[in-house]
Amino acid sequence: MFHSSKTLGAILASTMLATSAFAGELVINTDTSDPAPKKAFQELIDGFQAENPDIHVTWNLFDHEGYKTSIRNFLTADAPDIANWYAGNRMLPYVSAGLFEPVDDVWDQNGLHDSLASAEGSMTIDGHIWGVPYTYYQWGVYYRKDIFEANGIDVPKTWDEFLAAGKKLKEAGVTPITIGTKYLWTAAGVFDYLDLRTNGYDFHMALTKGEIPWTDDRVRAVFAHWKEMLDAGFFIDNHAAWSWQEALAPMVQGKAAMYVMGNFAVAPLREAGLTDDQLGFFQFPVINPDVPLAEEAPTDTVHIPANAKNKEDAKKFLAYIARADVQTKINQTLGQLPINKDSQVGDDKFLQAGYQMLSSTTGGIAQFFDRDAPAEMAKAGMEGFQEFMVKPERLDAILERLEKVRQRVYK
Amino acid sequence: MASTSSTWRRNQQRLAPWLFLAPGIAMFLIYVIIPIFQSMAISLYQWDGLGEKVWVGLGNYVELFDDEAFYTSLKNNLIWLVLYLLAIPAGLFVALFLNQTVRGIRIYKSLFFFPFVISQVVVGLVFSWFYDPNNGLLNLGLMALGFDPIPVLADEKWVTYGIIAAGLWPQTAYCMILYLTGLNAVDPEQIEAARLDNARGLRMLWYVVLPQLKPATFIAMVVTVIGALRSFDLISIMTDGGPWGSSRVLAFYMYEQAFSEYGFRMGYGAAIAVVLFAIMMVYISGFLWKMYRDEKGR
Numbered sequence: 001m002f003h004s005s006k007t008l009g010a011i012l013a014s015t016m017l018a019t020s021a022f023a024g025e026l027v028i029n030t031d032t033s034d035p036a037p038k039k040a041f042q043e044l045i046d047g048f049q050a051e052n053p054d055i056h057v058t059w060n061l062f063d064h065e066g067y068k069t070s071i072r073n074f075l076t077a078d079a080p081d082i083a084n085w086y087a088g089n090r091m092l093p094y095v096s097a098g099l100f101e102p103v104d105d106v107w108d109q110n111g112l113h114d115s116l117a118s119a120e121g122s123m124t125i126d127g128h129i130w131g132v133p134y135t136y137y138q139w140g141v142y143y144r145k146d147i148f149e150a151n152g153i154d155v156p157k158t159w160d161e162f163l164a165a166g167k168k169l170k171e172a173g174v175t176p177i178t179i180g181t182k183y184l185w186t187a188a189g190v191f192d193y194l195d196l197r198t199n200g201y202d203f204h205m206a207l208t209k210g211e212i213p214w215t216d217d218r219v220r221a222v223f224a225h226w227k228e229m230l231d232a233g234f235f236i237d238n239h240a241a242w243s244w245q246e247a248l249a250p251m252v253q254g255k256a257a258m259y260v261m262g263n264f265a266v267a268p269l270r271e272a273g274l275t276d277d278q279l280g281f282f283q284f285p286v287i288n289p290d291v292p293l294a295e296e297a298p299t300d301t302v303h304i305p306a307n308a309k310n311k312e313d314a315k316k317f318l319a320y321i322a323r324a325d326v327q328t329k330i331n332q333t334l335g336q337l338p339i340n341k342d343s344q345v346g347d348d349k350f351l352q353a354g355y356q357m358l359s360s361t362t363g364g365i366a367q368f369f370d371r372d373a374p375a376e377m378a379k380a381g382m383e384g385f386q387e388f389m390v391k392p393e394r395l396d397a398i399l400e401r402l403e404k405v406r407q408r409v410y411k
Numbered sequence: 412m413a414s415t416s417s418t419w420r421r422n423q424q425r426l427a428p429w430l431f432l433a434p435g436i437a438m439f440l441i442y443v444i445i446p447i448f449q450s451m452a453i454s455l456y457q458w459d460g461l462g463e464k465v466w467v468g469l470g471n472y473v474e475l476f477d478d479e480a481f482y483t484s485l486k487n488n489l490i491w492l493v494l495y496l497l498a499i500p501a502g503l504f505v506a507l508f509l510n511q512t513v514r515g516i517r518i519y520k521s522l523f524f525f526p527f528v529i530s531q532v533v534v535g536l537v538f539s540w541f542y543d544p545n546n547g548l549l550n551l552g553l554m555a556l557g558f559d560p561i562p563v564l565a566d567e568k569w570v571t572y573g574i575i576a577a578g579l580w581p582q583t584a585y586c587m588i589l590y591l592t593g594l595n596a597v598d599p600e601q602i603e604a605a606r607l608d609n610a611r612g613l614r615m616l617w618y619v620v621l622p623q624l625k626p627a628t629f630i631a632m633v634v635t636v637i638g639a640l641r642s643f644d645l646i647s648i649m650t651d652g653g654p655w656g657s658s659r660v661l662a663f664y665m666y667e668q669a670f671s672e673y674g675f676r677m678g679y680g681a682a683i684a685v686v687l688f689a690i691m692m693v694y695i696s697g698f699l700w701k702m703y704r705d706e707k708g709r
Contacts, residue, residue, distance in 0.1 A: 068672050072460060093675070097461040182565075182653060238544035240565035240654035370673070379673035387655035390565075401479065408474070 025056045026313045027080040031067030040333035075099040079307035081314040087122040087299040088367035101304040102128035131303035132318045137263040137336040138354030139296040144257045145280035155282045162285040176234045178256035180247030184382035188369035195222045197287035201294035201364030208372035210410030214402040281353045294363030380405040454681035471682035484664040495639035502586025510594045527584035535648030538577035567657035586631045593627030661687040
């Protein structure tokens with residue numbers, strides 16, 4: 001769970017030279033405990049060390065889930081010089097508690113307003129920029145190309161085509177969409193896309209900011225589309241019993257043909273034996289043609305805690321991780337997309353597809369329901385989505401409950 | 412020097428017990444008593460654990476009593492309390508069954524005790540697989556018998572019962588071990604005498620054996636009720652409170668509100684903790700009263 005990348009000598013040196021005022025020691029805390037992110041950060045830190053031999057990097061690697069609690073403790077009590085986190089509303093509690101350092105100067109001095117322009121909005125709170133984004137990934141529909149072809153189904157571009165495709169799949173004995181909603185957030189992905197396609201980005205942002213009542217007719221329209229999918233038997237049964245990983249199985253076995261997911265689903269699907277000829281990706285279909293297409297692409301970021309001891313070197317690190325060549329490399333390892341517009345995108349077909357889609361997105365880029373909405377609203381909302389997927393007849397009660405939460409949360 | 416030592420000598424008898432008790436009392440104060448009052452204090456604030464505390468008076472409690480999720484948790488807590496007690500007769504049954512001298516009985520005893528030794532997390536995982544709607548043993552069995560599969564952990568009607576069943580497995584083992592030790596202490600002469608009076612079977616159990624097992628029953632009751640009230644790990648592992656919060660109990664809801672990924676409402680979490688404490692208090696007072704009465708009776 002806790003791991004320090006440096007040698008014993010380094011630890012000894014740092015303790016002998018007392019804890020504070022040791023210029024050149026840079027402490028980095030990250031939650032990148034999964035294999036690919038761990039490797040990516042190792043390479044990143046090695047690269048930074050090679051260019052800055054006078055700086056001593058101490059890397060504390062936290063377990064992914066435990067980090068969400070630990071960060072609150074270490075930001076106040078024993079702050080590192082760098083910590084990774086997420087963009088959007090997810091960083092708001094730390095920004096408003098004064099625990100993150102504004103890094104506008106890093107952006108000004110390194111021309112990041114230009115090279116990282118696409119993510120500037122999601123990094124800005126109260127007119128300041130609070131960190132540097134280094135990776136993001138697309139969401140969309142991952143599908144079994146071979147099953148689609150076997151049943152003569154083309155990639156659906158519109159809502160009607162989408163429903164028709166589902167119908168054909170049903171007739172062939174294949175459940176159209178697999179999903180595992182035990183941990184709730186997967187259902188939010190479906191909701192986000194239905195809302196982005198029905199009402200558009202601005203409405204979606206207003207909703208997650210609490211400016212629109214959940215009982216609004218436009219929200220009901222989103223659920224009406226969702227209900228169409230439920231009525232047509234689009235989703236696998238018993239999804240509330242499964243995590244997202246467990247829900248991969250029906251897709252691998254060919255019992256289900258689509259998954260509304262983020263790009264991180266590709267790696268386990270490949271590991272489970274699906275080849276690139278069997279697996280494809282398409283953009284979530286158009287529902288309301290008048291709404292510009294917006295996408296979902298959560299951004300991961302690094303920040304300087306306000307209590308950091310070595311902010312000078314931390315800023316060097318931020319500048320380093322923002323660089324085009326560095327982002328190219330780290331994202332090749334991560335299997336995700338770089339933020340820097342001069343970076344190269346890996347030649348993986350899903351990365352290319354995501355890159356094409358996101359770079360031509362005109363409607364806006366949402367982070368994800370639980371990053372755009374405040375935590376409490378997100379939790380209540382996602383629970384409501386899960387309940388709706390199993391008990392659609394309770395829609396009114398669910399929306400009223402969400403409205404009650406909204407009125408409390410956004411006072 | 413002389414005066415201090417004589418003060419000490421004069422009061423030695425009275426001071427010594429307190430000195431011996433001091434470390435324990437200090438620990439108990441720091442880790443139990445003071446936090447109780449701190450929780451009560453925090454429950455009157457709105458606080459995210461980082462920023463400023465905002466005084467809301469009884470606001471958290473008002474919200475709590477208007478919160479569906481709170482009533483769901485409370486109801487589940489009651490179900491837990493009642494059904495978890497099944498572990499006691501079940502444990503007694505297994506203990507009676509195992510209380511014989513057969514070759515290799517120790518192996519059987521250890522096997523029956525095994526579920527209590529493994530971690531609750533493992534128990535939760537094992538039962539999640541057992542209940543799995545597609546490949547779980549339970550549903551394979553149901554389907555073989557021609558029934559429709561029941562997605563126990565994804566169905567709000569079944570989920571709490573499903574988790575309690577998982578919890579009963581280790582708890583039964585625990586009660587069993589309590590009763591096994593109790594049975595060792597059963598007076599063979601009384602059994603002999605009862606046998607001469609032609610008592611056997613259930614009558615023997617009820618009138619001769621059970622009264623002698625009273626201390627074991629008492630302890631089993633205590634640990635089972637406490638176990639039911641603090642049920643948390645199984646829920647967290649098996650359902651994470653779901654589907655849509657229908658398997659939460661108060662302890663889990665408190666954790667969710669105060670410490671989980673989407674929580675950090677310390678005041679609200681503390682308010683739930685205070686309510687849970689009040690419920691436990693009823694039980695603890697009863698327990699203390701009984702202890703007091705027993706001690707006096709002696």
